Amino acid sequence: MTTVPRRFEILLVAGFTESDETPPTSAHALRSAVVEATGETGESGYPRYAGNGMEADIDPATRTVEALLVDGAEIDYGLSVRVVAAPAT
Template structure:
C-alpha cells in the first residue's frame, strides 16, 4: 500500500465535454454536464488512491494533484468524449 498525503474531506467533481478540457478551471462549471460533491469514504479504490463518493459518482482522487484517477458515474464508466475535473 502506498502512502498518500492527508485526504481532504470532499471535492467537487465536474464532468465536462473533452473539447472544454483546457478551458479556464474557474469557468468549467459553465460547460459541465454534471457536477457532484464527493466525500472521502476512508477506503482506497482499485487505482490505489483514496475513494470519494456522492451524487452518483465514485471517484479515486489523487489528493496531491488533485486528479481523478478512476471514476464511475451511476455505476458505469464515463461516456466517451467526457472528462472529469476536480474543482
Template sequence: MSTTPPSHPDRYTVEIKPRAADADGHPNHGATLRTAVVEATGRTGESGYPRYEGEGVQAEIDPETRTVEAITLDGEELPYGWVAELSGGA
C-alpha cells in the first residue's frame, strides 16, 4: 500500500543570507547568518502561497519551486539585499 505525499510539506528550514550576489554578479548569497525551522500554519499568505511560521520567521513558500515568496524576520522585513532560501530539509 502506497501513500500519497502531502500537497505541501509540514516544515522547511529557512536560511537567511546577507546578499543576493557577489561582487561579480554571481548568485553567491554568502554564509548563512541565521536558520529557522518553520512549520505550516494551514493558512495561505497574501502572496497566495502556504504560510509557515517558527523561530521568529513568517514565510510564504511556493512548495513546487521551493521559493520563499515573502518573509519577515522578527516582525521586520529583511534588510536590503538579504535573501532567504530553503536548505536541503528540516
C-alpha cells in the first residue's frame, strides 16, 4: 500500500536546468508555499494540494507538478516549479 504525502513545499524559481548542482531552497525561490492535500483529485488525475495562494496537482511518486495556479493564475513562461519535502513543523 502506497501512502500519499499530506504536505509538500512548492518552490517557484526563475529557471532550472539539469546541470544545476544543488536543488533550489526556499531561501533562493521567488516564492514558496507549503501545500497540503485537499483530498480531491485534480483534472490531471493526481492529488490536489493547496495552501498559501498556490494550488497544484502533484504526482506524489515523482514530485512532478502537473498543474499549478498561483493566486488563481497560471505562471509565466521562464518560471519553473520544484517540489520538496515540507519543512517540519
